[in-house]
Amino acid sequence: MKKKIYFAGAIRGGREGAALYRRIIDRIKETDTVLTEHVGNPALSRFEQGRDKDSEIYAQDIAWLRESDLLIAECSVPSLGVGYELAFAERLGTPCYLFYRRDRVQLSAMLNGDP
């Protein structure tokens, strides 16, 4: 039975990780299902879509968070959205796996210190 994975990466916070996100998503898809495959799409818009469209994005992402079996986050690029998603997943009791480039960045104390 394939697991449903919520992959979290920075979008409006910066797209310098997009190619890495794509590689991670492709690897996960070899065995499981990625609900948020668009996060690895290099053509994904970084721009605000207006409140109505952003409300749709929010509602879809929350639905995927509720549906997912686990969350995998690439945290090398700081992101308000990823931080929000991690706290939301924690509230749901969803297992979270965080990755980041330890040689380049400092992980938030709110994540590194979270029991």
Add this chain to the structure above:
Amino acid sequence: MKKKIYFAGAIRGGREGAALYRRIIDRIKETDTVLTEHVGNPALSRFEQGRDKDSEIYAQDIAWLRESDLLIAECSVPSLGVGYELAFAERLGTPCYLFYRRDRVQLSAMLNGDP
């Protein structure tokens, strides 16, 4: 009666907003109490403090989140910690006020689209 304010700003995500955070904190302190005054301290360390110390930071920040009457976030610099804190405050039912430089940055859909 002074309100207790949780001010949220980027720390490990980047300190380019620190001077602005300080000005906002000073203004809030004219009328109310800021629990997280250190966020505006330019000498604050950006570096991981190890799991034990980061666990203490996490526990202190969660205690302040639970104690605060409202949260004010400066969201111009993307931050995993600020995103986490916003979701946590929302879960507690704490009113949140978000500010950011609309001429320079795009706010996360998870914040802009959140009802």
